[in-house]
Amino acid sequence: MQQKWLKTTEVEVASNKLSFYIETIEVNQLSPLAFFAAGERKYKGKRFFWQNREKTLAIVGLGQAIILENRRIDRFDDIEFKWKELTKNIVMEEQEPQPILFGGFTFDPENVEPGEWDGFPSSYFTVATFQLTKQHEKTYVSIHLITDRQDSSALFDQLREERDQLIHAAQVKELKTYEKPEIRTIDERNKDNYFQAVQSVTNLIRNHKADKVVIARSLELEFKGQPSSPQVIYQILNEQPESYLFALERDNLLFFGATPERLVKVENQYAYSACVAGSIKRGKTAEEDKKLGEQLLNDSKNLKEHQYVVDMIASTFKKHCEHYKVPKRPKLLKIRDIQHLYTPVEGKLFDHATILQLVKHLHPTPALGGVPRNKALEMIREFEKMNRGLYAGPVGWMDADGNGEFVVAIRSAALIDDKAYLYAGGGIVADSNPMTEYDETLVKFRPMLRALGGQIQ
Numbered sequence: 001m002q003q004k005w006l007k008t009t010e011v012e013v014a015s016n017k018l019s020f021y022i023e024t025i026e027v028n029q030l031s032p033l034a035f036f037a038a039g040e041r042k043y044k045g046k047r048f049f050w051q052n053r054e055k056t057l058a059i060v061g062l063g064q065a066i067i068l069e070n071r072r073i074d075r076f077d078d079i080e081f082k083w084k085e086l087t088k089n090i091v092m093e094e095q096e097p098q099p100i101l102f103g104g105f106t107f108d109p110e111n112v113e114p115g116e117w118d119g120f121p122s123s124y125f126t127v128a129t130f131q132l133t134k135q136h137e138k139t140y141v142s143i144h145l146i147t148d149r150q151d152s153s154a155l156f157d158q159l160r161e162e163r164d165q166l167i168h169a170a171q172v173k174e175l176k177t178y179e180k181p182e183i184r185t186i187d188e189r190n191k192d193n194y195f196q197a198v199q200s201v202t203n204l205i206r207n208h209k210a211d212k213v214v215i216a217r218s219l220e221l222e223f224k225g226q227p228s229s230p231q232v233i234y235q236i237l238n239e240q241p242e243s244y245l246f247a248l249e250r251d252n253l254l255f256f257g258a259t260p261e262r263l264v265k266v267e268n269q270y271a272y273s274a275c276v277a278g279s280i281k282r283g284k285t286a287e288e289d290k291k292l293g294e295q296l297l298n299d300s301k302n303l304k305e306h307q308y309v310v311d312m313i314a315s316t317f318k319k320h321c322e323h324y325k326v327p328k329r330p331k332l333l334k335i336r337d338i339q340h341l342y343t344p345v346e347g348k349l350f351d352h353a354t355i356l357q358l359v360k361h362l363h364p365t366p367a368l369g370g371v372p373r374n375k376a377l378e379m380i381r382e383f384e385k386m387n388r389g390l391y392a393g394p395v396g397w398m399d400a401d402g403n404g405e406f407v408v409a410i411r412s413a414a415l416i417d418d419k420a421y422l423y424a425g426g427g428i429v430a431d432s433n434p435m436t437e438y439d440e441t442l443v444k445f446r447p448m449l450r451a452l453g454g455q456i457q
């Protein structure tokens, strides 16, 4: 095992007498998934995984140096405040990977529907005890210890030993291939309610009660046996490498997915977002695919759905940026099962603007909520009759300098013991048709369903 020592940093955390110890080493040849899997025995339920769309960054977390969670109305501000407190004395060198806060915000903290998300807080973030960062072909492993104990050197030595064991396990074991899980049953939960919800919402939109509302539904899969987290992450790594891949464990729940949709990325006070709304399937041949793409680019219903998202994201950038740009027309975003209308938006943030303030104001965009936002949220609560949990919520990471990236957690599923819950929805406007919307959810279920060993049509 070749390792290059960087340094150990001790930082006093402002008001609560905590110290934040950080030690980072550079390591050779380490698969992020193998590192994640090395934590199976000791850290199951306390891990996360991230790979960006460009595949220039992978982050894995094992264990929890600290958990920041809340069930508050001011949930974004609360997490931001606590993270700033924790990190305000941290000074890192430019090339050094920083400790990151990883987690997510649920779609709607006011939703009280019982189900698989019972007990889940409306914000859930952690700093990992062991953080692997793979960035531009270099891999680092950091230890984070946040403690109020004065005599933590023995504890830190123990963590060093454990880190070396984890690295060793991840390096020497052959890169494992995992079978797909075996499904026993698939249940289209509340299918009748979905059709009714789409119909009722369409009628309300026609009566000018709202302009657009996104209605979703879920599938329940039961497996023969219990799939493991590395097993299902392996499948999305293989099958959806062109998407953002994320996985977050909390006790026996694994929320994971492969989303095409960035909510916001901030790098050195520049912000990047993406409007992704309006969909059509992929063609079986290149010719058919091109035709379908052209059809989508000229379809007034989809263009309308898309424009609501562009207007909202542009107006948020206007409030937070010195300058920003939005292309006039959408392009196509083609991923394995589906093509979307896509408009990237970018801008230079004002000095005081932060990634979490952008997340707070952007979520939910009309790609997942609707227009007007509050009316759409009320209608989703009334008609959807399910709790989205983290589905369609912001999931991602940020560092102490305020850089980070959050995606919209669609094309996702919650895996709990021998069951998985898959989620998909679509934008409803005045000329929506329930059967077409239903078919679109089938296409959107496909990536997660295939990863979990099933298929539709």
Ligand SMILES: C=C(O[C@H]1C=CC=C(C(=O)O)[C@@H]1O)C(=O)O
Pocket: 214, 216, 261, 276, 277, 278, 279, 340, 366, 367, 368, 410, 411, 423, 424, 425, 426, 427, 444
């Ligand atoms: C709500 C979902 O997709 C959104 C993102 C892209 C396209 C969408 C659409 O065309 O309706 C949705 O707004 C989902 O995948 O569950």
